Amino acid sequence: MNMRVENKLAPTSLNKIERIHKPTREEFKHATRSYRQPIIITGEIADWKAFALWSMDYLNNVIGKKEVDVNVSQNKIFSFDPENEFILPYKKIQFTDLTKWILEEKKVEEYYYLQQSSLKITFPELLPDIEIPNYIDKKLLIITNLWIGTGGNISPLHWDLAQNFLSQVRGRKRILLFAPEQTSFLYPFSVNSEMPHVSQLNIDKPNIEKFPKFLKAKYIECILEPGEMLFIPTFWWHQVYSLEQLNIAVNFWRKPNFQDCFRAPGRRFLLQIPHKYLVFLLNTFFKNGSVKMEI
Numbered sequence: 001m002n003m004r005v006e007n008k009l010a011p012t013s014l015n016k017i018e019r020i021h022k023p024t025r026e027e028f029k030h031a032t033r034s035y036r037q038p039i040i041i042t043g044e045i046a047d048w049k050a051f052a053l054w055s056m057d058y059l060n061n062v063i064g065k066k067e068v069d070v071n072v073s074q075n076k077i078f079s080f081d082p083e084n085e086f087i088l089p090y091k092k093i094q095f096t097d098l099t100k101w102i103l104e105e106k107k108v109e110e111y112y113y114l115q116q117s118s119l120k121i122t123f124p125e126l127l128p129d130i131e132i133p134n135y136i137d138k139k140l141l142i143i144t145n146l147w148i149g150t151g152g153n154i155s156p157l158h159w160d161l162a163q164n165f166l167s168q169v170r171g172r173k174r175i176l177l178f179a180p181e182q183t184s185f186l187y188p189f190s191v192n193s194e195m196p197h198v199s200q201l202n203i204d205k206p207n208i209e210k211f212p213k214f215l216k217a218k219y220i221e222c223i224l225e226p227g228e229m230l231f232i233p234t235f236w237w238h239q240v241y242s243l244e245q246l247n248i249a250v251n252f253w254r255k256p257n258f259q260d261c262f263r264a265p266g267r268r269f270l271l272q273i274p275h276k277y278l279v280f281l282l283n284t285f286f287k288n289g290s291v292k293m294e295i
């Protein structure tokens, strides 16, 4: 990423993502300032069966015949095209075709990424291979998803309302994180658009004439190794680069803490569409509604 040197440090005291080995829930809460700061947890995933078992052969045996939805991109940026305000299409392919494509990857017209695919709904056979982290009360767990892709895939800059435990099983990911307070430098799409949680910027080739405040944005960076779990708190912006040819991750979404819904991105909704946002929050917290920003 071609950002200037002065952008290297986050604005808070946090300028590095700490690693913490198998924390207890209390230690986790303390280290993340009550689920508000990112951290990398080591040692948890090594205990999962998935960590020992999930090779391409194993996955092909267990789920190979399934049809899966893969997102399709022409330029490896998934699954939004920020520059054209466009949500990319997906297509159904057999799982073995996806794995074959990943292993044989060559220069092609289109690229695939299995993103955010519910384990419970689509791959229940794999559920016994993973363990819900101790930091998520079962009643606060929203969804557990599988991600399978290949090096070069990019998930562009966005935030999620849910707290996210991104758990790397195979391959590594490079991740850039911007605190919620950086929102005014990151040019999210309009609160009324279909992707209000996505930045309009391509941060690898930022159009500074159009988005001049981006030069003030500060970020922190980490490499997530296989066996590590990155905790991404509510409203922390993240851009994710897959590094290895085979890249497999699981992410757990946990309900946000109520007070965190009013950090900078949430305040935009509150100021601009207060009624809709409050109804959305009521549904999220009291009626078990979705935490996706479909407001």
Ligand SMILES: O=C(O)CCC(=O)C(=O)O
Pocket (backbone or CB within 6 Å): 147, 154, 155, 160, 164, 166, 173, 238, 240, 241, 242, 249, 251
């Ligand atoms: O791993 C990726 O490519 C993106 C992950 C992500 O954006 C998420 O878990 O919210």
